[in-house]
Amino acid sequence: MVLLLSDSDVERVVDLETLAPVVEDALIKQAAGAVERPDRPHYPIGRGLGSSDPLGTAVVMPAYVHGDEYFATKLVSLHEDNEDRGLPTLHAQIVLSNARTGLPMSFMDGTRITNARTGCLGLLAARELASDPVTLAVIGAGAQARWQTRGIAAVRDIDEVRVFSPSDSRYACADDLAAAGIPASAVDSAAEAVEGANVVVTATTSTEPVFPADALAPGALVVAVGAFNAEMQELEAGVFEKAARVFADVPDEVATIGDLTATELTAADLLPMAAFLDGSAGRESDDEILVVESVGSAVFDAAASSHVYGAAREEEEVGTELSL
Numbered sequence: 001m002v003l004l005l006s007d008s009d010v011e012r013v014v015d016l017e018t019l020a021p022v023v024e025d026a027l028i029k030q031a032a033g034a035v036e037r038p039d040r041p042h043y044p045i046g047r048g049l050g051s052s053d054p055l056g057t058a059v060v061m062p063a064y065v066h067g068d069e070y071f072a073t074k075l076v077s078l079h080e081d082n083e084d085r086g087l088p089t090l091h092a093q094i095v096l097s098n099a100r101t102g103l104p105m106s107f108m109d110g111t112r113i114t115n116a117r118t119g120c121l122g123l124l125a126a127r128e129l130a131s132d133p134v135t136l137a138v139i140g141a142g143a144q145a146r147w148q149t150r151g152i153a154a155v156r157d158i159d160e161v162r163v164f165s166p167s168d169s170r171y172a173c174a175d176d177l178a179a180a181g182i183p184a185s186a187v188d189s190a191a192e193a194v195e196g197a198n199v200v201v202t203a204t205t206s207t208e209p210v211f212p213a214d215a216l217a218p219g220a221l222v223v224a225v226g227a228f229n230a231e232m233q234e235l236e237a238g239v240f241e242k243a244a245r246v247f248a249d250v251p252d253e254v255a256t257i258g259d260l261t262a263t264e265l266t267a268a269d270l271l272p273m274a275a276f277l278d279g280s281a282g283r284e285s286d287d288e289i290l291v292v293e294s295v296g297s298a299v300f301d302a303a304a305s306s307h308v309y310g311a312a313r314e315e316e317e318v319g320t321e322l323s324l
Contacts, residue, residue, distance in 0.1 A: 004320040005108035005312055012318055013311035014116050016123055016151050019304060023120040024277055026303035027249065029065055031274035035299045036064040036071075042229060045077065055079060063298035070096050070309065072302035074110050080205050083169070089142060089205065090114065094305045104324065106309045110301065113308060117300040119147030121249060121273070122201060122223045125292040126152040128276045129283050130199050130221045133159035137193040138184075139210045139234070140203035141165035141173035144225060148201045153182050161185070162193040165204075191215045202226055202234040207258070213238030218287040224259060228295045233258030235291070240265060244288040245281060247271045249300075254293045 029035055040062075046055025056079035064071035076092045083089060092110030097103060126134070134156045138145045141163055149161055161184035163174045170186040177184035187193050190211035194200050198219055202210055204226040213236040216222070222243075226234045240246060240263045248254035248270040255267035273292065275281035283290060312318040 001321045002104050002324055003106040003108075003309065003312065004322050005106060005308065005318070006320075007109040007112055009312060009319050010109055010112045010308055013315060014112065014304075014308055016116060016119055016147075016154050019116055019307060020120045020123050020151075020154075022303050022307045023117050023300050024124055026065060026297075026299050027124075027272070028274045028277060030250075030297060030299045031272040034066040036066075037297060037299050038062050040298060055081070061296075061298035061301060063302040064099060065299060065303055065306075068302070068306055069099055070105060070302070070306045071099050072096050072298070072305045074114070074298060074301045074305075076110070076114070078205070083142070083167075094301060096305050096309055106305070106312075106319075108305060108308065110305070113301065113304050114296070115143050115147045117304040118144060118225055118294065118296060119151035120300075121151075121225065121292070121294050122148040123151030123155055124273070124277065125221065125223050125247070126199055127155040129290050129292070130156055131286075132157040134199050135159050135197045136161045137197035137200045137211075138163045138173075138203070139165070139190055139193060139201065140226065141167070141169040142203065144203035145173055145201070146176060148203055148223065148225065149177055149182060149184070150180065152199060152201075156199075158182055162187045162197065164188070164190050164193040194220075199223065204234055205232065206234050207231055208233055209236040210234050212236065213242060216242060216289055218289065220289050222289070222291045223294075224291065225294045227257045227259050227293075230256055230258055230261055233262060235259045237262045239289075239291060242289045243291045244284070245271055246291045246293065247273050247276060247281075248292075249273050249294045250297050253295045257293075257295060259293060
């Protein structure tokens with residue numbers, strides 16, 4: 001029997017505080033090489049459906065963490081025009097299988113898992129590299145802007161959150177965060193959001209820098225989670241010129257995205273996020289600017305979906321049993 005977990009089922013068993021240690025362990029094991037993480041293909045989809053251009057991007061993300069009972073494959077699609085349709089930009093499904101036998105164990109909605117595990121990266125970065133109180137600038141107003149903010153609020157005292165997006169979606173995002181008890185408001189420019197902020201989050205699908213590097217305050221932590229290929233860029237080269245250290249969830253892949261190709265930095269110049277978790281590198285002074293870049297890793301999905309499956313099995317009436 002296969003356990004089908006809908007988004008509402010996943011919502012019942014996942015939260016940032018319990019998922020963060022799972023993602024932290026996955027980051028450390030990934031840096032130690034104790035995982036299997038094949039290359040993830042990206043390919044355009046939708047060409048020929050009334051357009052000569054692709055309508056979106058599909059991604060296949062398989063992974064296994066050594067010693068875990070399960071392995072996972074995530075199927076992802078990203079459609080930037082979905083915001084105009086009133087639909088999520090990202091959709092994801094995860095297939096979880098038994099590592100001993102290969103038997104399928106669960107098919108689950110992966111969108112919330114993807115958002116939550118990515119939110120955990122901002123949580124961990126802020127926990128280790130920021131200090132209270134936090135003035136938070138959020139560039140972007142989608143689901144990940146909300147998850148990053150909630151993750152940081154779980155480990156830091158938030159003094160103020162300033163949300164900027166070129167669209168009016170910034171007002172809805174700020175209202176949602178305020179309704180959750182987080183002091184958030186929409187602002188009229190990226191510079192207004194970033195100036196004086198000690199934590200800056202970028203969560204966009206932009207192909208060009210989303211805030212001026214000169215707006216960064218001394219001591220700022222920049223967490224960039226939007227760009228995942230060479231065509232996407234959220235940060236100016238000047239941000240990296242100001243940075244004392246740059247951390248990455250997957251250094252080899254981060255080195256290929258637009259943020260980094262706009263600089264002279266290579267994978268060898270990037271520190272794994274595990275370095276600030278195990279204490280081998282981190283913040284050395286209050287006025288250092290630090291950058292954390294994330295492209296996401298299927299390892300996080302494998303660890304998170306295994307956690308979700310175990311939690312669902314422990315709860316009554318979560319999920320639906322199906323026979324294939």
